[in-house]
Amino acid sequence: MEESVTALPLGFADLSGRGVVITGGGSGIGAALTEGFVRAGAKVAFIDINEEASLSLVERLSADAIHRPLFLHADLRDMDAAKAAIGEAASHLGGLGVLVNNAALDDRHEFLEVTEEIWDANQTINLKQMFFCAQAAAPYLIADGHGAIVNFSSISFMLNMGGMPSYTTAKAGILGLTKSLAGRLGPDGVRVNAILPGMIVTERQKRLWLTDEGIAAMVDRQCLKRSLTAEDVLGPCLFLASRASAGMTAQWITVDGGVL
Template sequence: MNAFATYPSLKDRAVLVSGGGSGIGASIVEHFAGQGARVAFVDIDEIASMALVDRMAAAGLPAPAFKRCDVRDVAAYQATIAELAGRLGPFTVLVNNAARDDRHLIADVTPDFWDERIAVNLRHQYFAIQAVVPGMKAAGGGSIVNFSSVSYHAMAPRLSVYEAAKAAVVGMTRGLARDLGGDGIRLNIVTPGWIMTQRQIDLWLTPEGEADLMKVQCLKEKLYPPDIARMVLWLAADDSRLVTAQNFVVDGGRM
């Protein structure tokens, strides 16, 4: 059995994760709690989120703070961040994970659809950063992890608006890393490959798709949420203290 790293610098650190109720986000919440961090998360799916809280309690992990919030509503989201920071203390780790990769055809994309997809896949990241930066500056620094996607590198079909948002995450992160580096705030990107969340398995994984994936990956294993969560832990911890403005691709060597 593999033994993975423990990061003493994460103990008691206040961490905020968006989209933490299921999939990759839920694994990130669990992994930070396992490091002894004080974890808060937001999600729109209250049922899945409360199930995660109960599952963590049954496993003996510290209970995370959960609040239902739609990250597309910037004012409500920033108010929620302030409320959770009031409970846990200023966040010195922010993980901008929330996203949706719904397929779409070019002809069906309207301005409203475009705006909503950008809101759920890009815009909330910026305004969450805006909300936590004052606390990070007061604390002497922090770590922000933004999520992109391998899909725009792979030119996946029927995902053009999603891919536009996820490509923009890279430029946004690098620009903000320059702006905030003088305050000791680090910003990095995690770019997951095809991660076997339950949603991906239920909606898109087929025997043919899995066979094609194994052909293009160097490492002939499917990736799962903990593979991403462990990268996020390292980026949040002091072990990566001089790493910023970088993009970490976790895809089994697909790109």
């Protein structure tokens, strides 16, 4: 039986009381991250465009949370709105110790039909907003003294997947961004790392793209013979956000069940 978020051993005591902002934290992988940090005792603000799902998550987690999570409604394709949300999170939480750049949109798109508008929109939500969220959060992370950024990439760009070329380009770019920011912010005491999930089975994925046959085919390629869920990336994210990884920066952790 697969473990739930609440059953995971959250042994990262230094995260208790830390100001954490998570982008795209209202559903899917993001909701699992929000819940995990809340249950680790962090002060969490999450940014999302889906108001209904996000408010429902806040109510569910607030029943036994040490710190009630804060939902900030913003469209991260609007850089001014994204930066304002980061500022509001920092103000509400009394500073920031961790930024989790999770928000993404993996819509499929046919190479021969991609327009400049489609390309630019895809790069905006999957890469551009990560840069500007990090830029907005950086002064608070530097002031914290030992801040951390965790960027979510993907193994998709390593699998020669032809059905979403702008998305996979952005996910490759996130690794370049991670290493560049690590070099820039390291002297200020801020660590920057990334997580590369494999096929994480979420409700959205099952509704839009994944079939039972497709899931089975990927599991067959994995060393671990089970479907990966959002909870599988929670532990690595908590680790990279916490002082348990204090000597790590400019690195990435692959969570793909052993596909690569």
